Amino acid sequence: MTDPVRVRFAPSPTGFLHVGGVRTALFNWLYARHYGGQFILRIEDTDASRSTEESIEEILASMKWLGLNWDEGPHRQTKRQALYREKVDQLLSEEKAYPCFCTPEELDKKREEAQAKGLKPKYDGTCRNRSGATPEGAASVVRFKAPQEGTVTVRDLLRGNVVFQNEELDDFIILRTDGTPTYNFVVVVDDGDMGITHVIRGDDHLSNSPKQALLYDGLDIPRPEFAHISMILGSDKTRLSKRHGATSALAYRDMGYLPDALVNYLARLGWSHGDQEIFTRKEMIEYFSLESVTTSAAVFNPEKLQWLNQQYIQNTPPVDLARHLAPILVKEGILPEGHGLSLEEIAKPIPSLNQRAETLVEMAQKSAFYFKTELEFDEKARSKFLTAEIKPHLEKIASGLSEINVLEHDSVETLFKQVAEEAGLKLGKVAQPVRVALTGSTTSPGIYDVVLLLGKDTTLKRLSEMIGFIKSRG
């Protein structure tokens, strides 16, 4: 019987949650859900100068928006200081760590000198070998006493055994002058204390693993399994950053992406299941395994994300989509704040728009003709299509529509075809002016759908306004 899986996502709150972090969170989440284990959220806020409450809020909001629900936490490292102190003391008393009185200035100097001589810029061990009385009142840090020879082997589920020479490592700091512990130390203490069984994290941590492995051994904590997933790169194959466009999870929400689309996209970066591109969460959870995760870095491709988003927009039930669309309609100024419309009402135009939008922002903009009472006209389109020649046909459409009791797709279509035929015009010659009159634009859903969506009253009102406009223009 194996232990139940316990994995964690441990972001540092020094900024927004970026898509690389989301992918790490996602892989952990999928792993936990696949094995029926626990997914723990831990905030790594040991760097007091860079951590902010706003970042924590944004991380939590991002996780919620993405639907990456956690079973435990969020734990805050700042609230666990006593435990870290206890573990530092343990190492100190076992002489596996020692106080160091070297100042940052001295260390910088030594580092520079070593580099100038072409030597490794590692701690020279001055205080490791120090004997005699401790300097009175001098500030000190605590360093871990790392082995100076031999090797550490880190077992990685994705990469096999990775061997590091101990001489590459140095006596790294585990407790700062101000008494706060450093990253490499707290991860180990926390992962041990929280019973983490699998550490799934970014590739950038692989080089930290030997230090942490040594710490596990020093603290007599069994090592967890490690799996270092590759990183996400920008189009120029450098580390993904703002230069490459949006990297914050919530920015994608604001640009009109669906959380399911982002999750699906990120899952397929480094993971695959045959030729399948689109997965429900259930399928992802069922199929996910580390065996099907790739180890090479992946380039973030916005076009494919957009395509996936489009797929999700097409296939999400209108009312569900409306929930995500509503705030965007307000943000785009298409609906006023406090509009009071129900999701069902907002969902109305979605069936005619979900084949023509790649993002919800785009969908919102294209739905303006439906939601706004005052149409905004594309001036060029209006002068091109709404001419004196077309006026009689518009009038015929208007009177034809007013005679139909209940508007239906077929009856509207019949009317339009009839008017066009009698005028000896192609359907488009009639439909396009009507489109501009009803939507203000040359592009819109099918013209019959537009008529049905607007309803008889609004349609007739807009047609007569347009007829008036043509008259007034002479």
Next chain:
RNA sequence: GGCCCCAUCGUCUAGGGGUUAGGACGCCGGCCUCUCACGCCGGUAACAGGGGUUCGAAUCCCCUUGGGGCUACCA
């Protein structure tokens, strides 16, 4: 610089000794059509280079090259 990781179309990937090297995004054609789209059909395009191992390497090994990461009193 040192150490570590990685390497199939432009991008994400399938493929793990014998394949016409498959799919997806993008791009380019065509069809459909009341606009814009959707959809459908077709096309373009890859095993980084060099050595081995083997009857046979995209696949296994080594080197080179390229990319990434780490090398902090950041995480």
